[in-house]
Amino acid sequence: MTRQTKPRLSDVAKLAGVSLGTASNVFSYPAKVRPEVRERVHAAAERLHYLGPDPAARLMRRGKVNAIGIVAPAQFRTADALRNPSFQMFMCGVAEVCDEEGTNVVIIPDPAVSPAINSALVDAFIFGQVEHLSVARPAEMRKLPFVVVDFDGGEGVNSVRIDARTGGYLAAKHLLDLGHRRFAVMSFLRTFDPAIYHPPGPQRDGSIAGMPIDREKMEGYRRAFAEHGLNIDDIPVVQAHPWDKSAAALLLHHAPDATALLSMAAMQGVSLIAEAKRRGRRVPDDLSVVGFNDIPEAQHSDPPLTVIDARNAEKGRIAARMVFNPCQPTAKMLNPSLVVRGSTAPAMLSNRQS
Amino acid sequence: MTRQTKPRLSDVAKLAGVSLGTASNVFSYPAKVRPEVRERVHAAAERLHYLGPDPAARLMRRGKVNAIGIVAPAQFRTADALRNPSFQMFMCGVAEVCDEEGTNVVIIPDPAVSPAINSALVDAFIFGQVEHLSVARPAEMRKLPFVVVDFDGGEGVNSVRIDARTGGYLAAKHLLDLGHRRFAVMSFLRTFDPAIYHPPGPQRDGSIAGMPIDREKMEGYRRAFAEHGLNIDDIPVVQAHPWDKSAAALLLHHAPDATALLSMAAMQGVSLIAEAKRRGRRVPDDLSVVGFNDIPEAQHSDPPLTVIDARNAEKGRIAARMVFNPCQPTAKMLNPSLVVRGSTAPAMLSNRQS
DNA sequence: TCAATTACTTGGATCGTTTCAAAAAACGTG
DNA sequence: CACGTTTTTTGAAACGATCCAAGTAATTGA
Incomplete structure (x- = not known):
């Protein structure tokens, strides 16, 4: 007998001398089958190199893919x-x-x-x-x-x-509490298009932030600024794809006197540190940077990046559990937290006074 | 008519007044069906909110999952x-x-x-x-x-x-060419067990490297060392899981006078830089480090890590193309390359003479 | 020993498509 | 309009399991 085609459950059943149904039970509901028979079926499966029920066919009947x-x-x-x-x-x-x-x-x-x-x-x-x-x-x-x-x-x-609003608020408040007053913001661009510089101005709309969640971060910034009598509309914004390496230079070029930078993405925060150092500015002495999302790169940059931890892994765990235990649909909101590392420091006195 | 159950292709076919086979063709081989009929079927599908053939059933017949x-x-x-x-x-x-x-x-x-x-x-x-x-x-x-x-x-x-042998060779040769003579190696441990220190000794076997590919790296090191009259067996090795943060300290503890470190994983390379700095050693002035695999963290560490680029993304692309265009089975070997960054420098004269 | 109960097995229907040989329709031609 | 071609459409047979009602065997109790 040439083993041209892959073995089916029916082949196993035949070899074991049981019906198809029983063979199926051996693999799906072993408890329903007498141990002795079960043994025989397994032996037959072994001999035919049968690996268990075909996932496609099983899916078809059962409706579950695993x-x-x-x-x-x-x-x-x-x-x-x-x-x-x-x-x-x-x-x-x-x-x-x-x-x-x-x-x-x-x-x-x-x-x-x-x-x-x-x-x-x-x-x-x-x-x-x-x-x-x-x-x-x-x-x-x-x-x-x-x-x-x-x-x-x-x-x-x-x-x-x-809760990105609170996340944005915490980031901005941290810098404001350190005495910073001259800011610039790196916001999120969904496409790979070149980075966009948005000069300060009252007419800027939601489009300077790429996704709903980014608009929320912006609102958080706005609230913190308002508490210190500042207006987010007076702050230069560069909008860029998270991996656009030219964006950091663009931001530092257009906001040469900012002492504190808020980035909506962690990677851009890391890039900002690198670019600032390249331009001879010391982080955090001359310039403080806060990123969003606590990615590994944030911990390994030099200095390590202060970030808002958006609890991404936890978010994933919760999402997965939600689909595994289907119950009453719920809207779960997670609280972000500020992780202070080496990229932020008090504003120098000279800067404070400006 | 209550829409309790999801629509099947046969429902669509009935509504459109065509046979099941034709309806199937509309979705799988549209060219086989007269445009007018096609239109009718699509309209029926639309009305029933039919999303296209059920992937499970299609898989069952076609044997392809996509x-x-x-x-x-x-x-x-x-x-x-x-x-x-x-x-x-x-x-x-x-x-x-x-x-x-x-x-x-x-x-x-x-x-x-x-x-x-x-x-x-x-x-x-x-x-x-x-x-x-x-x-x-x-x-x-x-x-x-x-x-x-x-x-x-x-x-x-x-x-x-x-070609990990060549990769290892390039890494070791780079450091040897820079004049280094006192080495230590960070090798790979597959499990999460605590890091193991392997003192120098002629009896060490393949187990000091975790995977076949790591044994090859080790052989590459050995060859480069041999060219300079050194023996890999005289070099201390720490074997650790790539994310074991304590391993770097262990290595630096046991090999305090090494001026050059070879890591089989990029992450450990990054950790070694961090740990060395923590211990007051300057990288690359006092200590050179070479990692394996050009991961993003290697570029963002300070100083950026010199690595062997194992061309992982290219490896993935080739692997994928192999399974998409099934042809004569082939064994493809990629060539690694040395990426020199800031973590390696010539050995100081005092060290050279030792 | 027989009926009642319980524990396993069986065979056939079914899941929702695709496929393919054969039938039907459409087309072109003299 | 009858004929041969070509293009479309049809209907039934897979694909390889699971499910379930119904049947058979084993076990128990009296």
Whole structure:
């Protein structure tokens, strides 16, 4: 007998001398089968090198895949998701729970960029940083549980998000409390287009921040500034993709006298430190920098970057648990915290007085 | 009519007044269907909120999932894979190709740790850093194409690997050429056990390096040393998990007079720089460090770490292309290169003479 | 020993598509 | 309009398991 084709459960059943149904039970509900028979079936499976029920066929009947899908943030393809440090932390959190549950993780590009989501075989979806609820349509249509991240889905939708408003507030307040009064902001640009410089001015709208969550950070900054009689509209902003290496130079060029920088992304915070040092400015002596998201790079830069910890891993864990134990849909909000490291210091007296 | 259950293709076909087969063709081979009919079917699908063929059923018939699986390195669960910087780069490379092909990526724990691989719905497997060919059994049994990484699978098995021997050689030669003569090595421990100090001695065997690829690095070091009349067995080695933060201190404690450090992992290289600075040693003035794998952290440390670039992303791209265009199985070997950054400098004269 | 109870097994229906041979329709031509 | 081609459409048979009602065997109690 040539083993041309892969063994099916029916082959195993035949060899073991039992019915297909019984063989199926051996693999799916072993308790239902007499140990002796079970043994025989396993032996037959062994001999045929049968690896267990075909996942596709099982899925078909059972409707369960043993996998959950993480959908990349807006405009991201799979590779972008894997490259992004804060999303990596989020995925790690999700994966920790999946490892416990014994399920696989599928990474899926943003549906706006690729239709791959429609052919994704998963039991549930986690939509990473969401802009519109519409991305969740495929999940709703397929009646699969899902969670949206960093977005308020409203009634009846699971969501987890960080209180970015408070995060922004804490970042700005930290610098203000250190006596800083001359600021510049690095905000988030979703696309890979060149960085944009937004000069101070009262007419700036929400578009100077890339995602809903970034607008919230900005509001947090605004509130902290207001408490010190400053207006965010008077502060220069550069909007750039998190990996745009030219952005740091652009910001430092347009805000040469700022003593404190607020970055909405941790990577840009790290770049700002590097670029500042390159320009001969000492961090934190001449210039303080605060980033957002406590990524590993923030800890290894020199000096280590002070950041707002957006608790990405925890966010991932919570999101995963939500889809694993489907219950009343809830909107969970996490509290960020300030992690003070070496990139911030009191403003020098000379700067304070200005 | 209550829409309790999700619409099936047969519902769409009925509503559109065509046969099931034709409706199927509309979604799978539109060219086979008259535009007018196609239109009608699409309209019916629209009305029923039908999202396209059920992936599970399609998979069942077609045998294609539109996803490929990346299996985590030995002993790694999914979360470990996502946390490891050099494996991240590898996965990014894979993902880039998958994004082009429009397929999803599934991350699967090492079969030795979790059986999730048996229920993984993928069209092909990429086995990340492999120790034994046996991990590929599930792929062989299911007759799915696969590639093993950093391992020679022998005849008839696809593989991609870095020439780690040359990598090790380049790293050691770089330091030797700079005049260094007193070394210490940080090698790789697969488990989370405490770091192990291996004193110099002729009896040390392969176990002082964790994976096949690490033994190759060690051989590269040995060759370079031999060219300068040195013996690797006379050099202290600490073997540690890449994220074991205590390992750097252990190494510097046991090799206080080394002027050059060779690390088999980039993260440990970064840690060594940090720990050395903490102990008041200047890098690269007093101490040179070379790491392996050009991860982002290597670029952002201070000073930036000199590394061997193991071309992880390229490795991922090649692995992915191999499983997408199944052809004659090949064993592809990549050449590493030395990336000189700020963590290495000529040995001081006083050290040279010793 | 027989009926009642319990513990396993069985066979066939089913999941929602794709596939493919065969039938039907449409088309072109003399 | 009858004929041969070509283009479309049809209907039934897979794909490889799970599920369940119904049947058979083993066990118990009297």
